[in-house]
Amino acid sequence: MYKLRVGISACLLGAQVRFDGGHKRSAFCTQELAQHVEFVPLCPEMGLGLGSPRPAIRLVRQGEGIAAVTSQGGEDLTAPLLAVSQQAMPGMADLSGYILCAKSPSCGMERVRVYGPRGGIKEGVGLFAQTLLTTYPLLPVEEEGRLQDPALRENFILRLFAYHSWQQLMGDGPSPARLIAFHARYKYLLMSHSPDAYARLGRLLGQMQGRPLEAVAAEYIQQLMPALRQLASRAGHSNVLQHLQGYFKRVLSAPQKQELASLIEQYRLGLLPLLAPLTLLRHYLREYPNAYLAQQIYLNPYPDTLKLRTFL
Structure with a gap:
């Protein structure tokens, strides 16, 4: 019998891995869906070795592209975040689905705020989420907010x-x-x-x-x-x-x-x-x-x- 394995943003399982040291525990995932699947948690930002709490990351428009930078100091984390995301992809080949944390600059599937000269516009996709969707286009993927x-x-x-x-x-x-x-x-x-x-x-x-x-x-x-x-x-x-x-x-x-x-x-x-x-x-x-x-x-x-x- 093949296990039904589902990737998930670690904060949705209650892990205190968010930038503010908190979590976004999902009752549906932890109380209902967990009875039927094996969760595979991941926090790509923690994979950078930043710890929790840590400076918040923002998606910022730079010319024709979008970069991930810290809100304090403006450190550009685009390349390392993309590298961590790519490194995680081979281990997800046997997943049957993925649940992402909404609004996250790494895990947000849609409408992530992107900052530019005129402020933030909800038009972006998190860098990890984009890598996941591109690598496994047929994989069922959803955000925990939309699951409401x-x-x-x-x-x-x-x-x-x-x-x-x-x-x-x-x-x-x-x-x-x-x-x-x-x-x-x-x-x-x-x-x-x-x-x-x-x-x-x-x-x-x-x-x-x-x-x-x-x-x-x-x-x-x-x-x-x-x-x-x-x-x-x-x-x-x-x-x-x-x-x-x-x-x-x-x-x-x-x-x-x-x-x-x-x-x-x-x-x-x-x-x-x-x-x-x-x-x-x-x-x-x-x-x-x-x-x-x-x-x-x-x-x-x-x-x-x-x-x-x-x-x-």
Whole structure:
């Protein structure tokens, strides 16, 4: 069994590594997600040997580029911070995701303040974060602040577990049959995010005969991860729920069909969370087993204890 390992800014786990000697402990990461993943903490600024507390670092515009300098004294730390970031990259090849500290000049993923002649503008990316995103463009990456949004949190965790499943497939040794089986399991999850991507990936696998398997696998994951990053809409989920409902049309009574259809419609209208029709569908699946439906990742994309679909 392959461990689901997630990189994380060390301050989010409560380590007192910030410039002011404090931390930014994330309750979600430490209390909920930690039950399901192995965290790999890192603070690139501590990797510079600066200690904590230390002078704050700022991103400063210099001509066409951006430099990382200390707010006191103006020491330019751009080169050493980039070197520390690059040195850390090879050890992250087996990670399934990464959670970054927002607003940090090293770890901020977006809208980091960049200082110039007219003051600070929230337009930058931390130097470590930029290195990570460039080196591993398919890796699920998110900031802890954005994880407060229920939709963004659910999407990140979904991609985290999907990418881990792909890593397991690659680690076990891919084959045409295994790629097709993987695609079959992810059918409805992918359809809820992008029906077009599901169709494109199906065509890719249908035309892989004669092509190098490694090239097909690389093209598959390069399309899968961006597709899953698209937030699934209520319309997308409703469409999938109606497809799943069709598997029970011959076994449910008229009142049961009406109840399920009503829950799906209430979800579509925003009156119920996604968990309501899903719970009934999973109940019917236990009562009327269907092997193909049981394998669908859409029904159980991550542990229920994370309670991610309660607010969708």
